[in-house]
Amino acid sequence: MTHSLIVTVAPNGAYKQPAQHAALPITAETLADTAKACLDAGAAMLHMHVRHPDGRHLLDAHAYQEATAAVRRAVGRELVVQITTEAAQVYQPPVQMAVVREARPEAVSVGLRELLQPGVSERDLQDFFQWLVANEVMTQVILYDTADVAHWQRLRASGVVPHAKWFVLFVLGRYAAGQTSSPTDLLPFLAADDGAHPWAMCAFGAQENACAIAAAALGGHVRVGFENNLHLKDGSLAADNAALVRQVAQGAQALGQRLASAHEVRARFL
Numbered sequence: 001m002t003h004s005l006i007v008t009v010a011p012n013g014a015y016k017q018p019a020q021h022a023a024l025p026i027t028a029e030t031l032a033d034t035a036k037a038c039l040d041a042g043a044a045m046l047h048m049h050v051r052h053p054d055g056r057h058l059l060d061a062h063a064y065q066e067a068t069a070a071v072r073r074a075v076g077r078e079l080v081v082q083i084t085t086e087a088a089q090v091y092q093p094p095v096q097m098a099v100v101r102e103a104r105p106e107a108v109s110v111g112l113r114e115l116l117q118p119g120v121s122e123r124d125l126q127d128f129f130q131w132l133v134a135n136e137v138m139t140q141v142i143l144y145d146t147a148d149v150a151h152w153q154r155l156r157a158s159g160v161v162p163h164a165k166w167f168v169l170f171v172l173g174r175y176a177a178g179q180t181s182s183p184t185d186l187l188p189f190l191a192a193d194d195g196a197h198p199w200a201m202c203a204f205g206a207q208e209n210a211c212a213i214a215a216a217a218l219g220g221h222v223r224v225g226f227e228n229n230l231h232l233k234d235g236s237l238a239a240d241n242a243a244l245v246r247q248v249a250q251g252a253q254a255l256g257q258r259l260a261s262a263h264e265v266r267a268r269f270l
Helices: 028-041 061-075 093-103 122-134 146-157 183-192 208-217 241-255 262-269
Strands: 007-009 045-048 080-084 107-111 138-143 167-172 199-203 221-224
Touching (some): 007 241, 028 241, 045 061, 061 080, 093 107, 093 122, 138 146, 146 183, 167 183, 183 199, 183 208, 199 208, 208 221, 208 241, 221 241
Parallel strands (some): 007 045, 045 080, 080 107, 107 138
């Protein structure tokens, strides 16, 4: 059976503004339009940030629910909608966890190091991860380096994180000079990973697509989009997020891989 590649689009992130690219979506309506275009290009998941009216990063259950409803009107259930708990130097762990409990999303991404903070007990973490499992929230755990990988393995081994169908995300080059990524940035993660759960990667800068295709070839999954990169593999400015997804779809075809559907993603993780 050929590898079925899960393509996630991260269309906006916490920081970029429409002044940097006219096609960057920050409202519920533009997120919905982007979702439809990216679905058509081959995405199965949408990694979604919401914003204050002035464009600042926001964690708010009602805003997530409104944006999710807009996306659902545009694409039905043909995309898995994943919200984020990203702190973006604004939010602390109690708020991050509370927003997820209030929003009750289909899927969420959680930066492990953002929760491993003074004042957050292992019991707090255990309660949160158990809540995610009990409420069937598809959870992707974000790991920035091999130290994060080790923490993740320790928390699972100790029972703080219960056994479940977790999805991990390796962030390539987050702390590299100029915050740029290279396909070789995958190698330390793969050496440290215990292979217990499926993994995906995201990358910064001009080699985002090269990193994505390397990950696909090595059995992983991919996240691309304007959150981390605005450029096509030839260095030109991408017209929109769908153009970045389309490049990955073309690479998957060259590797002989099918693109996973949202239905397949749900069947795998829920």
